Amino acid sequence: MDGSSLPVAILVLRTCFIGIVATLILAGNALSITVTRLMTELSSSTRILMTSLAVVDLLTGLTVIPSIVASAQDAWTFGYPACVAQGFVANWLYLESAMLVILLNVQRYIAIVRPLRYRTLCTPRRVVFTIVIPTVLIVSVSLIEEFVLGTTIAYSSERVFCTLDLTKLNLPLQIVVFFLCCLIPLAAMVFMQVRIGIIMRRQARAVCPDDMSGRWVGRIRFNPRKTERRTTRLFLVVTLVFTLVWVPSQIFYVYAAFATATPIPGWVQFAITWLCMCNSFVNVFVYCLFLGNFRRVAARSARCGQCGSRVAATPSASEISHR
Numbered sequence: 001m002d003g004s005s006l007p008v009a010i011l012v013l014r015t016c017f018i019g020i021v022a023t024l025i026l027a028g029n030a031l032s033i034t035v036t037r038l039m040t041e042l043s044s045s046t047r048i049l050m051t052s053l054a055v056v057d058l059l060t061g062l063t064v065i066p067s068i069v070a071s072a073q074d075a076w077t078f079g080y081p082a083c084v085a086q087g088f089v090a091n092w093l094y095l096e097s098a099m100l101v102i103l104l105n106v107q108r109y110i111a112i113v114r115p116l117r118y119r120t121l122c123t124p125r126r127v128v129f130t131i132v133i134p135t136v137l138i139v140s141v142s143l144i145e146e147f148v149l150g151t152t153i154a155y156s157s158e159r160v161f162c163t164l165d166l167t168k169l170n171l172p173l174q175i176v177v178f179f180l181c182c183l184i185p186l187a188a189m190v191f192m193q194v195r196i197g198i199i200m201r202r203q204a205r206a207v208c209p210d211d212m213s214g215r216w217v218g219r220i221r222f223n224p225r226k227t228e229r230r231t232t233r234l235f236l237v238v239t240l241v242f243t244l245v246w247v248p249s250q251i252f253y254v255y256a257a258f259a260t261a262t263p264i265p266g267w268v269q270f271a272i273t274w275l276c277m278c279n280s281f282v283n284v285f286v287y288c289l290f291l292g293n294f295r296r297v298a299a300r301s302a303r304c305g306q307c308g309s310r311v312a313a314t315p316s317a318s319e320i321s322h323r
Contacts (some may be wrong), residue, residue: 006074015071018160021277022068025061028284029054035287035298045107045122050287052131053100056093057280063090064277067160076155076162083162087153088142090163094276095138095181101242102185103130108235109192112199158266159273166264169257182250189239196232234290238283245279248272 006014032054036047063086070076076083107127111118152165252272256264288295 011071011074014160015068018064018071018274019068021274021281022061022064024281025057025064025277028281029058029061031298031301032284032287033058034301035294038297038301039294041293043111043122044124045127048124048127048131049100049104049107053097053104053283056096056100057283060090060093060097060277060280063093070155071160074157083155084153087162087164090161092139092142095142096135097242097280098181098185098246099134099138100131101239102189103127104235105189105192105239108232109196112196112232156269156273158269160270161273163273164253166256166269167260169253169260171254171257174254174257178250178254182247186243186247189243193236193239200232230290234286237286237290241282241286242279245276249276 033051036042036050036054039047042050066078066082066086070078107122110121114121152168153162154165155162156166249272252264252268284298288298
């Protein structure tokens with residue numbers, strides 16, 4: 001599986017870029033898993049979903065490692081079975097990430113719209129069940145797509161990754177995937193975010209001056225409403241970032257299946273592929289931006305791995321109101 005001949009400088013820059021992406025994914029999500037585990041103030045369902053998303057992103061980083069070698073050699077040297085494995089696992093993890101982002105939106109929707117039923121509906125066992133069952137379905141669909149429908153995975157020198165062969169895409173299948181895996185979930189998430197926004201605005205108008213002052217939790221003055229709004233904005237940004245990556249990639253595959261006679265520039269293929277990969281390390285920066293406690297725990301854990309286990313996190317609205 002030979003690649004295209006590129007100048008040495010381009011190969012070095014490309015390889016360094018892929019190496020940096022892999023490092024950020026692996027280090028960022030390992031830190032995210034550690035910090036999320038330490039932040040006991042988060043509700044159990046939130047921690048399970050955030051940890052699961054970080055684990056999926058971490059596994060995505062592992063699939064990137066062979067591409068570092070392939071980029072440096074400008075060729076795939078691991079054989080066809082390894083190529084199929086990389087493409088299959090990456091596709092599965094991508095669908096898994098989409099499913100977890102949707103579940104995060106559902107969990108936040110229940111917390112805001114149905115707060116009295118939150119503890120009943122979002123128990124840890126139910127959250128784990130809603131993760132495991134769709135995961136089995138996603139793996140089954142991926143296997144059917146690969147071995148029954150005959151979707152071909154091949155190494156692309158332009159994308160420096162083993163992925164769907166653009167010359168052998170099935171247009172009807174790609175349209176069905178676009179509607180089922182892109183438009184319908186996107187419409188559902190938009191509906192949930194709109195409903196959450198409406199209810200949050202109503203709650204903000206109904207806040208009295210005493211509620212704005214907050215209350216003391218330990219030695220820290222805590223404002224549950226402000227923290228709830230911050231958490232809601234956090235998951236909104238996570239959803240928007242993933243959507244900005246997810247939608248263009250799905251449109252790309254539909255266009256590639258439709259315009260088979262029109263070659264797609266190599267830089268476009270590379271940008272689409274690695275934009276998706278970069279999304280796997282963005283979440284940890286989003287968490288640090290919106291959750292001050294996550295940022296503090298992450299900083300202490302990064303400075304001293306053993307010290308992180310002694311970091312005490314500050315309770316948030318979700319945990320206090322839903323315990």
